[in-house]
Amino acid sequence: MKGLLEQNRELQVQSLLGLIKASETLGLDPTRYKNALKTIRPDLVGERPEKRTTKSQSKRKQSASSVSSSGQKRKLLSTKVENGQLHLHFSGSIKNGNLRHFILERNGNVLYVYDLSPARVPYSIKRIRGEGFKEIRIAQYDPKKIRIVIETTKPYKPTSRISGSQLSITLPGYGKGASALPKKSTTKSKTVTGLPSKKAKAKTALPARTVQSVPKEASLPxxxxxxxxxxxxxxxxxxxxxxxxxxxxxxxxxxxxxxxxxxxxxxxxxxxxxxxxxxxxxxxxxxxxxxxxxxxxxxxxxxxxxxxxxxxxxxxxxxxxxxxxxxxxxxxxxxxxxxxxxxxxxxxxxxxxxxxxxxxxxxxxxxxxxxxxxxxxxxxxxxxxxxxxxxxxxxxxxxxxxxxxxxxxxxxxxxxxxxxxxxxxxxxxxxxxxxxxxxxxxxxxxxxxxxx
Ligand SMILES: [Zn+2]
Incomplete structure (x- = not known):
């Protein structure tokens, strides 16, 4: 059984090497093949001197390799949920400009989305269940970007903090501004029980730096x-x-x-x-x-x-x-x-x-x-x-x-x-x-x- 899988891997490596070569010859972006190869055989990627062909090709290659190498530097090493916070520890330091945040709504649940780029996770998806939230999902969204989603049934106001190579995000029910508010308040300007309505609106309508979209979901006929x-x-x-x-x-x-x-x-x-x-x-x-x-x-x-x-x-x-x-x-x-x-x-x-x-x-x-x-x-x-x-x-x-x-x-x-x-x-x-x-x-x- 093991031999079978080894054989599998070797074939995969050979095919990927072929694809990288073919992409480079055709002037296509070989990044995804390189990244894939990197996960199986890191020793084969990056060190090979690349042949120069046309100007635009070498430019493309350079940008591709700089992206993957910086992403490689910022690899997710560990995740931890502690004291109402999600802590993500990376292998390289994070800057504010690397992080984007927006909110989505799906089926009455609120999705707090954090995209970190460039960065890599060593798995396809990780799910964390816990008290106070429905699920946290961490996944490689595309070759460069990782996406962290905190799904909750009720809106709250998360805050994120970067210190060096650590990203921390508050989870519902803890800390300042983490008051659990009724569900509808993110999308609709309803009066929120227990709080003056104007204040609640301001607090919940813009809890994030960039609110991209809050699509409503209608069930399909x-x-x-x-x-x-x-x-x-x-x-x-x-x-x-x-x-x-x-x-x-x-x-x-x-x-x-x-x-x-x-x-x-x-x-x-x-x-x-x-x-x-x-x-x-x-x-x-x-x-x-x-x-x-x-x-x-x-x-x-x-x-x-x-x-x-x-x-x-x-x-x-x-x-x-x-x-x-x-x-x-x-x-x-x-x-x-x-x-x-x-x-x-x-x-x-x-x-x-x-x-x-x-x-x-x-x-x-x-x-x-x-x-x-x-x-x-x-x-x-x-x-x-x-x-x-x-x-x-x-x-x-x-x-x-x-x-x-x-x-x-x-x-x-x-x-x-x-x-x-x-x-x-x-x-x-x-x-x-x-x-x-x-x-x-x-x-x-x-x-x-x-x-x-
Ligand atoms: Zn079968």
């Missing part, structure tokens, strides 16, 4: 769903049976049945739906996302069933989990990815430029992560209506090659363990399949309402 195209990808097929589970049941059959049910549900709600396979046929991994790209799909959902690591775990391993693509770290993600990738690991070296481009698009990773969260939550809600004990294994990230080429939010769902006697039976039960399908459809809708 269901006819709007017609605008969305979903490509469903039942895993495996034909000569590739996928996991073989309890009573020799095959993954490829279970996932096709669920995908077909899901197609029905989504079509009845107005979505455009395509399947990468409608029958028991073998389809190479890269053709699956290529198909989704050709259909200009808004969502790519690969459906799989899990298998326990060993016979010993057949009764222990169960539950539903949803993956999005990343250079995953956890052993579990690597194991599952190795199983799902194994059918045609040889394909990787033929991966195209476009495929890599989307691997490295962090915004897409964040969108896929959000989609995965909505899908996971809604699937669990749906199946637990009837099957209360279904285990929630959560949202995870993993290096799934089937997701690599997708140009849209893409996730891989493991709908259950085909090696578990009860789950295997359920995966072939049309009623259970329908609950799963409804949950997935609800998850897609939920994502659209929150993000589109």
């Amino acid at each position: 269901s006819s709007m769903l017609r605008r969305y195209t979903v490509v469903l990808d039942p895993g495996h097929g034909g000569k590739d049976g996928g996991a073989v589970g309890y009573q020799r049941r095959k993954e490829k059959d279970a996932v096709l049945a669920v995908a077909k049910q899901l197609k029905k549900v989504l079509r009845s709600r107005g979505f455009n739906v395509y399947l990468t396979r409608e029958r028991d046929v073998f389809i190479p991994l890269k053709k699956r996302t290529r198909y989704a790209n050709r259909k200009q799909a808004d969502f790519f959902i690969s459906i799989h069933a899990n298998a326990a690591a060993s016979r010993r775990n057949y009764l222990k391993s169960k539950g539903i989990e949803t993956y999005f693509l990343s250079r995953a770290r956890s052993g579990r993600a690597k194991r599952v990815a190795a199983i799902e990738n194994s059918a045609e690991i040889k394909d990787i070296d033929r991966y195209t430029k476009d495929a890599y481009l989307s691997v490295l698009n962090r915004e897409k990773i964040i969108e896929s992560n959000k989609l995965a969260i909505d899908l996971q939550r809604q699937m669990l809600t749906s199946v637990r209506k009837k099957y209360k004990a279904v285990v929630d294994n959560g949202v995870r990230e993993g290096p799934f090659w089937v997701l690599v080429g997708a140009q849209m939010p893409a996730v891989l769902i493991e709908i259950g363990y085909i090696t578990h006697p009860t789950e295997a039976r359920r995966l072939f039960n049309p009623y259970y399949q329908k609950l799963l399908a409804e949950g997935i459809a609800n998850g897609i809708e939920s994502y659209i309402y929150h993000n589109k």
Whole structure:
């Protein structure tokens, strides 16, 4: 397994080196490839003397490398929530001009957004839950910028402080000006209980240095769903049976049945739906996302069933989990990815430029992560209506090659363990399949309402 991943990495390195060279020859900006390479093999980036070609090309190269090197200097080292403050410690000093702040509203929640640029985080997204706020999210927004979002249900007045290489932001409920005010006061000039209305307005309407936009969110009519195209990808097929589970049941059959049910549900709600396979046929991994790209799909959902690591775990391993693509770290993600990738690991070296481009698009990773969260939550809600004990294994990230080429939010769902006697039976039960399908459809809708 480890060898497989090492091999993966080496191919990735080779492809990235190729892409950097190609970009430079074509006069395109190779920064994102360099940054990607830097995360895998820092020793290969930056030190190589660059050949001079035309003036404009070398200029572009210079600006690209200065951006990435200063971003490299300001790398997020640690985060800490303490005494009502979020402390972010970086490897280099921060100046006021590096930080931008604005406020967004989403679904009645307030999002306090801080963009720091140039800066880098060593992960795709970090979520912090705590008292007094809904969630803090820290992510690489684009190759240069990191975004810190403090989401709260009630408005408050955050203050940020920079000292050297540390950025501190106050969290709700602490310190000066952190009075928890009623929800509506950020967007509407309503009288705020307990405070004279004029003062409250002034206090809450401009809590930030730059208020960019406070968009209102209206829920979409269901006819709007017609605008969305979903490509469903039942895993495996034909000569590739996928996991073989309890009573020799095959993954490829279970996932096709669920995908077909899901197609029905989504079509009845107005979505455009395509399947990468409608029958028991073998389809190479890269053709699956290529198909989704050709259909200009808004969502790519690969459906799989899990298998326990060993016979010993057949009764222990169960539950539903949803993956999005990343250079995953956890052993579990690597194991599952190795199983799902194994059918045609040889394909990787033929991966195209476009495929890599989307691997490295962090915004897409964040969108896929959000989609995965909505899908996971809604699937669990749906199946637990009837099957209360279904285990929630959560949202995870993993290096799934089937997701690599997708140009849209893409996730891989493991709908259950085909090696578990009860789950295997359920995966072939049309009623259970329908609950799963409804949950997935609800998850897609939920994502659209929150993000589109
Ligand atoms: Zn599979």
